Amino acid sequence: MEILIDTVNLDEIKKYNQMLNLSGVTSNPTIIKKEGKVDFFEHLRQVREIIGPEKTLHVQAVGATAQEIIADAHRVLKEIDQQVYIKIPTNEQGLEAMKTLKSEGVHITATAIYTVFQGELAIAAGADYLAPYYNRMLNMNIDAPQVIAELAHAISLSASQTKILAASFHNVAQVTAAIKNGAQAVTIGTDVVAAGLNAPMIAAAVTDFKKDWVSLYGDQTIADLK
Numbered sequence: 001m002e003i004l005i006d007t008v009n010l011d012e013i014k015k016y017n018q019m020l021n022l023s024g025v026t027s028n029p030t031i032i033k034k035e036g037k038v039d040f041f042e043h044l045r046q047v048r049e050i051i052g053p054e055k056t057l058h059v060q061a062v063g064a065t066a067q068e069i070i071a072d073a074h075r076v077l078k079e080i081d082q083q084v085y086i087k088i089p090t091n092e093q094g095l096e097a098m099k100t101l102k103s104e105g106v107h108i109t110a111t112a113i114y115t116v117f118q119g120e121l122a123i124a125a126g127a128d129y130l131a132p133y134y135n136r137m138l139n140m141n142i143d144a145p146q147v148i149a150e151l152a153h154a155i156s157l158s159a160s161q162t163k164i165l166a167a168s169f170h171n172v173a174q175v176t177a178a179i180k181n182g183a184q185a186v187t188i189g190t191d192v193v194a195a196g197l198n199a200p201m202i203a204a205a206v207t208d209f210k211k212d213w214v215s216l217y218g219d220q221t222i223a224d225l226k
């Protein structure tokens with residue numbers, strides 16, 4: 001299972017890269033905007049420096065035509081590094097760009113996926129990852145778990161190397177449902193990770209154990225015991 005973090009906040013990336021066995025970082029223009037008008041390439045180079053060369057870094061193209069998307073991809077690869085996964089919306093222009101970029105050996109993450117059909121076309125285009133938008137699908141009354149399950153089935157039927165990198169999560173239950181339905185990877189916002197780990201009941205359990213320990217051994221930790 002791959003866990004990615006859906007932020008380009010450098011402090012958050014440092015924190016979660018230290019805490020979790022992160023597989024990578026995802027971004028889009030909305031995520032970049034949260035950091036203000038940063039120096040785009042320099043900021044993403046800093047993200048790469050934090051996560052290192054082995055983890056995946058996903059950067060979205062913004063061009064509207066296939067040619068513009070391809071040009072965006074070439075610039076990102078030149079300015080950051082050749083290993084970046086170029087996120088491309090799964091529409092007519094995006095699919096055309098994916099086809100060309102794939103033939104050049106570029107890593108592709110097909111994004112803005114709401115339907116099985118989009119996912120199937122992206123698998124056929126050779127995308128490395130598909131990014132179905134879980135919460136946004138639910139908002140459109142689309143059965144998100146079903147879409148993910150059908151995409152997982154399509155991948156296995158075609159024996160393709162494509163992986164599902166589910167995105168757009170607004171709570172922990174959505175993340176676990178995506179994994180249960182066949183997503184090999186999930187990208188999670190730091191707010192959702194924090195909500196899942198900072199639940200009062202977790203803190204209460206830790207406090208209770210600590211109280212019982214202190215009643216027996218005082219303030220010493222296990223490491224301090226004589």
Ligand SMILES: O=C(CO)[C@@H](O)[C@H](O)[C@H](O)[C@H](O)COP(=O)(O)O
Binds near residue numbers: 006058109136
């Ligand atoms: O697609 C990827 C990763 O491939 C994500 O960065 C993706 O763009 C984001 O999770 C979504 O756009 C966020 O969606 P939402 O929270 O606005 O519903």
